[in-house]
Amino acid sequence: MSQPQDICAQIAHLTDEITPALIAIRRRMHENPELGFEEHETSAMISGELDRIGLDWKGGFGKTGICAHTGNGANGKRIALRGDFDALPIQETGNPPYKSKNDGKMHACGHDAHTAIILGVAEVMKRLGDLPGEAMFIFQPAEEGLGGARAMLKDGLFDYKDPDIVLGYHNWPLIAPGTVGFHPQTAFASTDPFDIEITGQSGHGAHPHLAKDPIVAAGSLVSALQNIVSREIAPLSAAVLTVGSIHGGSARNQIPDTVTLQGTTRTQDPKVREAVRAAIERTCRGAAEMHGLTITPTFHTGVPPVVNTPEILQPVLAAATEALGGENIIELPQGSMGSEDFAEFSTRKPAAHLRIGSKLEGHETMLHRSDFDLDERCIPTAVRALSTAMVRLMQ
Numbered sequence: 001m002s003q004p005q006d007i008c009a010q011i012a013h014l015t016d017e018i019t020p021a022l023i024a025i026r027r028r029m030h031e032n033p034e035l036g037f038e039e040h041e042t043s044a045m046i047s048g049e050l051d052r053i054g055l056d057w058k059g060g061f062g063k064t065g066i067c068a069h070t071g072n073g074a075n076g077k078r079i080a081l082r083g084d085f086d087a088l089p090i091q092e093t094g095n096p097p098y099k100s101k102n103d104g105k106m107h108a109c110g111h112d113a114h115t116a117i118i119l120g121v122a123e124v125m126k127r128l129g130d131l132p133g134e135a136m137f138i139f140q141p142a143e144e145g146l147g148g149a150r151a152m153l154k155d156g157l158f159d160y161k162d163p164d165i166v167l168g169y170h171n172w173p174l175i176a177p178g179t180v181g182f183h184p185q186t187a188f189a190s191t192d193p194f195d196i197e198i199t200g201q202s203g204h205g206a207h208p209h210l211a212k213d214p215i216v217a218a219g220s221l222v223s224a225l226q227n228i229v230s231r232e233i234a235p236l237s238a239a240v241l242t243v244g245s246i247h248g249g250s251a252r253n254q255i256p257d258t259v260t261l262q263g264t265t266r267t268q269d270p271k272v273r274e275a276v277r278a279a280i281e282r283t284c285r286g287a288a289e290m291h292g293l294t295i296t297p298t299f300h301t302g303v304p305p306v307v308n309t310p311e312i313l314q315p316v317l318a319a320a321t322e323a324l325g326g327e328n329i330i331e332l333p334q335g336s337m338g339s340e341d342f343a344e345f346s347t348r349k350p351a352a353h354l355r356i357g358s359k360l361e362g363h364e365t366m367l368h369r370s371d372f373d374l375d376e377r378c379i380p381t382a383v384r385a386l387s388t389a390m391v392r393l394m395q
Helices: 004-031 040-053 111-128 148-154 214-232 270-291 310-324 378-394
Strands: 056-061 065-071 078-084 134-140 165-172 180-182 186-188 190-199 239-248 258-267 294-299 329-331 351-357
Touching: 004 040, 004 111, 004 310, 004 378, 040 056, 040 065, 040 111, 065 111, 065 148, 078 111, 078 378, 111 134, 111 165, 111 378, 134 148, 134 378, 165 310, 165 378, 180 310, 180 378, 186 351, 190 214, 190 270, 214 239, 214 258, 214 270, 239 270, 258 270, 270 294, 310 329, 310 351, 310 378, 351 378
Parallel strands: 078 134, 078 165, 165 351, 180 329
Antiparallel strands: 056 065, 065 134, 180 351, 190 258, 190 294, 239 258
16 A cells, blocks of 8 residues: 555546446446345345455345455454445436436435445445455445344444444435535434324214214324424423324224334434323323223334544544545534434444445535435545555554
């Protein structure tokens, strides 16, 4: 490897060489999105690229996940970089030239760009030659609430390669391309999915007094649940409770037997997380008593917050500054209430997570919208910053 002062120039040169190919990969993925644990063509494309680059890799982690590596961990630290590659069940309403060809599926969170980024860093690391440590690349499926990170770990990812440090990143359409954002503490919130089943007694719409109406109870319960955050959680403690799905009834003139609610809670503090769950249970009991029917909440295992390790974040930011210039490194005023199952890695290993500016000029959008798109300059920006950070952390 060249002298340290030459590394940034080498990385910038290599990144410039491969950027057109990385953009082509991103667009190919955008046209052919696959949902979590179904990303067979995407996984095959990734493995083909790894073979072309000349990296050793192993698949089968979390069904379609892959781990690749280059360098020698005996010489220095083993630094892992994680990128996700699943799409969302969203019909794309935008009209880019690379619009999704798969109805009802879309890369509405930018995981297509994330895959191009991690492949770019992998190629840069390989072409740099004799690394001062080992680079490990985690290609993760099923990030969108399906537990892909947990599945990879269950399949022995860290038994195959046990990293010293794990780095993550996400495109961020709220900041300009060419920039990197960070939050010094909690980058993403915890999330806990829940289901609530309301069981009443069906009847004719003309005779509600002879039924027990779960739809009325559901309306009352949704409103009551919102009081948990607004009236039970301290105003400066972050918490969000969202009911995103209500299902019940099949005819306009019939009161159904059941209604099902589905939602999520998000917090940044373990005590607040516990308090919100306890309040949901109590609110359900109260609503059941008030309406004279049965309400049963069921909680599912979510993910904890993504909290940056200060001793890792600082050298990562120094490396990003070295690669991009200090004026392009932005401290964000707050963490996101979105969740990231990168938390499965960051709770096990020292970690840092960056947000890569991807705002597309003239197009106001956000993650998970049906018109989502991004500025592809986020790809080389991330490759330069993350490649530099991996080399510096190895030393």
